[in-house]
Amino acid sequence: ALYGARPSNILIYGQTGTGKTAVAKFICKQIVSKAETEGKKIHTAYINCKQTNTPYGILTNIGKTYSNDWEDKVPNAGWRIDKVYSALKEKADEDGGIAIVILDEIDTLVSKSGDDILYHLTGLNSDLDNSKISLIGISNDTKFTSWLDPRVKSRMGEESLTFAPYNALQIENILVQRAKMAFHEGAVEPLVLSYCSSRAALEHGDARKALDLLRISAEIAEREGKEIVTVEYVSKAENVMEHDLVRSLISTLPLQPKVTLASIILNRGSKENGQQTTGEVYNTYSLICKRFEVEQLTQRRVGHIISELDMQGLINAKVVSLGRQGRTRYISLSIEQSQIDGALDNDSFLSRVIKEIKMSGYLSSMQLRLI
Ligand SMILES: Nc1ncnc2c1ncn2[C@@H]1O[C@H](COP(=O)(O)OP(=O)(O)OP(=O)(O)O)[C@@H](O)[C@H]1O
Ligand SMILES: [Mg+2]
Numbered sequence: 001a002l003y004g005a006r007p008s009n010i011l012i013y014g015q016t017g018t019g020k021t022a023v024a025k026f027i028c029k030q031i032v033s034k035a036e037t038e039g040k041k042i043h044t045a046y047i048n049c050k051q052t053n054t055p056y057g058i059l060t061n062i063g064k065t066y067s068n069d070w071e072d073k074v075p076n077a078g079w080r081i082d083k084v085y086s087a088l089k090e091k092a093d094e095d096g097g098i099a100i101v102i103l104d105e106i107d108t109l110v111s112k113s114g115d116d117i118l119y120h121l122t123g124l125n126s127d128l129d130n131s132k133i134s135l136i137g138i139s140n141d142t143k144f145t146s147w148l149d150p151r152v153k154s155r156m157g158e159e160s161l162t163f164a165p166y167n168a169l170q171i172e173n174i175l176v177q178r179a180k181m182a183f184h185e186g187a188v189e190p191l192v193l194s195y196c197s198s199r200a201a202l203e204h205g206d207a208r209k210a211l212d213l214l215r216i217s218a219e220i221a222e223r224e225g226k227e228i229v230t231v232e233y234v235s236k237a238e239n240v241m242e243h244d245l246v247r248s249l250i251s252t253l254p255l256q257p258k259v260t261l262a263s264i265i266l267n268r269g270s271k272e273n274g275q276q277t278t279g280e281v282y283n284t285y286s287l288i289c290k291r292f293e294v295e296q297l298t299q300r301r302v303g304h305i306i307s308e309l310d311m312q313g314l315i316n317a318k319v320v321s322l323g324r325q326g327r328t329r330y331i332s333l334s335i336e337q338s339q340i341d342g343a344l345d346n347d348s349f350l351s352r353v354i355k356e357i358k359m360s361g362y363l364s365s366m367q368l369r370l371i
């Protein structure tokens with residue numbers, strides 16, 4: 001691109017944590033510094049479409065890379081979009097350089113605002129007389145192009161690139177490099193780095209996971225006043241990360257699954273091993289619905305919700321045969337008490353439901369254990 005050829009538009013795919021964003025930003029920097037030394041005009045815009053997902057916002061971001069006074073000339077909102085587009089085209093031609101625009105998480109842009117903006121941006125090159133623009137779209141959803149208009153699809157995906165997951169060794173290299181920057185020498189046992197890497201490699205080669213593990217291990221060690229991060233702390237960090245996951249999973253549950261889960265938490269203790277049947281869950285569920293004015297679903301629908309909670313790994317629902325009486329499910333929680341406590345701290349509705357129903361004494365006949 002530095003030598004005048006029109007650069008292709010590129011789509012980059014890859015699972016989370018495989019370095020797409022890091023590499024794209026790095027390459028941009030390289031291009032800019034090369035352009036500087038060679039006295040060529042090049043502009044780069046990095047746009048995270050999770051944050052900026054309106055056509056107006058995208059055009060503004062690109063416009064700003066051409067000139068500092070873009071914001072003075074073009075208001076942040078209010079113009080018709082084709083007017084902004086023309087302003088951008090004019091600026092680009094006046095400048096005569098090349099723009100490389102990275103649209104990270106491009107699938108969010110398409111799902112929020114459709115593909116019109118991509119249609120216009122990819123068409124910009126034929127409108128421009130004196131300058132060029134290249135789009136780099138990044139996504140971890142390989143199927144998002146099936147949403148695109150075929151013309152946009154072929155223009156956007158002139159080239160495509162897939163980032164393979166990192167293997168354990170590659171992740172370890174990244175960690176070693178980062179650890180050197182972040183820690184005093186000897187503060188991290190070498191085994192810690194290979195342990196974090198192998199855990200992350202198991203998780204589809206997610207370098208971010210390894211970095212998070214290392215960071216959290218070090219935080220825990222520091223909190224406990226230790227000078228050296230040992231493997232023991234990585235296990236602790238894994239526990240913490242899993243708890244966080246469960247906590248956010250529970251707090252983002254829709255109302256009905258949340259009430260169903262609350263029923264299961266409340267019922268636990270009324271049976272050996274905390275196991276309960278769908279009917280028992282439904283009784284408590286109905287009570288909560290009445291008391292908290294939640295729409296009451298049929299037992300059958302609640303049965304489906306129980307299956308969903310099972311699939312999410314929050315509960316365990318095992319089908320057992322009762323001989324002639326047919327079959328039922330034995331339902332139990334598959335998360336630990338500390339995870340429940342964490343979830344309750346984090347979710348005022350859930351904790352209110354559990355506290356009030358417990359206080360109401362309804363469940364005392366069920367030999368309720370302390371929750
Ligand atoms: N080759 C690398 N060298 C150094 N650090 C890297 C490398 N690859 C990834 N990382 C680091 O790993 C983390 C995750 O990488 P990155 O954010 O690029 O992933 P991604 O593929 O964009 O993921 P997502 O799809 O979730 O956006 C970042 O902190 C990044 O700095
Ligand atoms: Mg990314």
